[in-house]
Amino acid sequence: MSLDGLFGLALGAILVNNLVLARLLGLCPVVGCGRRTEDALAMGAVVTAVATAVSAAGFALDRYLLTPLGAGHLGLVGLVCLVGGLGRAATALAARVAPRAPGNGAAFPMVAVNCAVLGVALINREAGFGALAATVHGFSAGLGFSLVAVLLAGLRERLDLAPVPRALQGVPITLILAGLMAMAFSGFSGMIAG
Amino acid sequence: MKPSRWASADFLREMPALGPAVALCPALAVTTSVRSALALGAVTAVALVGSDLLARPARCLLPARALFAVRLVAAAALVTLMEIGLARRAPELRASLGIYLPLAAVNCLVLTRGAASSVVEGVGLGAGLTLALGLVALAREFVGSGAVWGRVILGGGYNPALIALAAPGAFLVLGLAAGLYRLLVPAGRGRSKP
Numbered sequence A: 001m002s003l004d005g006l007f008g009l010a011l012g013a014i015l016v017n018n019l020v021l022a023r024l025l026g027l028c029p030v031v032g033c034g035r036r037t038e039d040a041l042a043m044g045a046v047v048t049a050v051a052t053a054v055s056a057a058g059f060a061l062d063r064y065l066l067t068p069l070g071a072g073h074l075g076l077v078g079l080v081c082l083v084g085g086l087g088r089a090a091t092a093l094a095a096r097v098a099p100r101a102p103g104n105g106a107a108f109p110m111v112a113v114n115c116a117v118l119g120v121a122l123i124n125r126e127a128g129f130g131a132l133a134a135t136v137h138g139f140s141a142g143l144g145f146s147l148v149a150v151l152l153a154g155l156r157e158r159l160d161l162a163p164v165p166r167a168l169q170g171v172p173i174t175l176i177l178a179g180l181m182a183m184a185f186s187g188f189s190g191m192i193a194g
Numbered sequence B: 001m002k003p004s005r006w007a008s009a010d011f012l013r014e015m016p017a018l019g020p021a022v023a024l025c026p027a028l029a030v031t032t033s034v035r036s037a038l039a040l041g042a043v044t045a046v047a048l049v050g051s052d053l054l055a056r057p058a059r060c061l062l063p064a065r066a067l068f069a070v071r072l073v074a075a076a077a078l079v080t081l082m083e084i085g086l087a088r089r090a091p092e093l094r095a096s097l098g099i100y101l102p103l104a105a106v107n108c109l110v111l112t113r114g115a116a117s118s119v120v121e122g123v124g125l126g127a128g129l130t131l132a133l134g135l136v137a138l139a140r141e142f143v144g145s146g147a148v149w150g151r152v153i154l155g156g157g158y159n160p161a162l163i164a165l166a167a168p169g170a171f172l173v174l175g176l177a178a179g180l181y182r183l184l185v186p187a188g189r190g191r192s193k194p
Helices: A003-016 A027-032 A037-069 A072-097 A108-112 A115-127 A131-159 A171-188 B003-013 B024-029 B034-058 B064-089 B091-100 B102-106 B119-145 B167-184
Strands: none
Touching: A003 A131, A003 A171, A027 A037, A027 A115, A027 A131, A027 A171, A027 B024, A037 A072, A037 A115, A037 A131, A072 A115, A072 B064, A072 B102, A115 A131, A115 B091, A115 B102, A131 A171, A171 B167, B024 B034, B024 B091, B024 B102, B024 B119, B024 B167, B034 B064, B034 B091, B034 B102, B034 B119, B064 B091, B064 B102, B091 B102, B119 B167
């Protein structure tokens, strides 16, 4: 893929086909755990790292292991193992490197089973991206996820001061908030040609 | 847990996606039609109970973390089998579910089952999720297209609110549904995250 195409892919993954707001992936961590901006940033950073790694590794898995063996139907099992393994490794690394980082402990186990990361790998597979395109897509999708997580966390911090009806407090109002954000982001559609 | 207990109390009190903030990705992504929603709910329920049953023999042998990995792989394998079956029997349904069908394997619900989880509880959760997905899909399909299960109910005079079928509408409908659920159903065993 040309540099132009890669740039369009990256920008598209962050804004137009945003992982959370357009493709509706990775919602459980964003809605359930992303309450403070620092936590959301940390979670986004880990998801970006894992998504990039899984995209690259997933491509290699498909190209060099599954296709030669004719085991394409094992793709999901293989990817799930990859996501689980890499997610676990990232969590352990984060705990080792920054033990007192915000959000360590609560949000991070979610990454290991994050449907966002597996979703990115599946999209890469379905679209038939090459190695570079898959990695760029994984990285940008992670950035898009981080963007939404941080924005939503910031909005939720503001929301703590607002008079929300009891029935809507917590998850329901967060979902409605995300819906309004999704409406705003849908304004980006058509920005990337092709 | 006695069958009578789950049938009356917890089944409706802790409907996934509406009560606890789990299984949000499918609740938003595939609820554009009742048919896909119920199909994915059924697949997730089978993966939930099946992975539990398959991991049971390993319960006494492996520590919790290893058990988690076993459950993950078991769920992925089951979902792959169901995916192949669905592609053979109902290819257009399989196509409409897209990448969200394989994602049922890493559904938060499937994997946050403790070491002491019971099969009956799993069946209850699966049934609750399917019902929740069905209800959300009913609202979205009805408002967004005036039809339910492909059968037109509101005739030509109805101008459908297409937003209900798009991503922003998904968030809004689920947020309002979760709020309504909290209003109507008394709180569960305190598992719901605020």
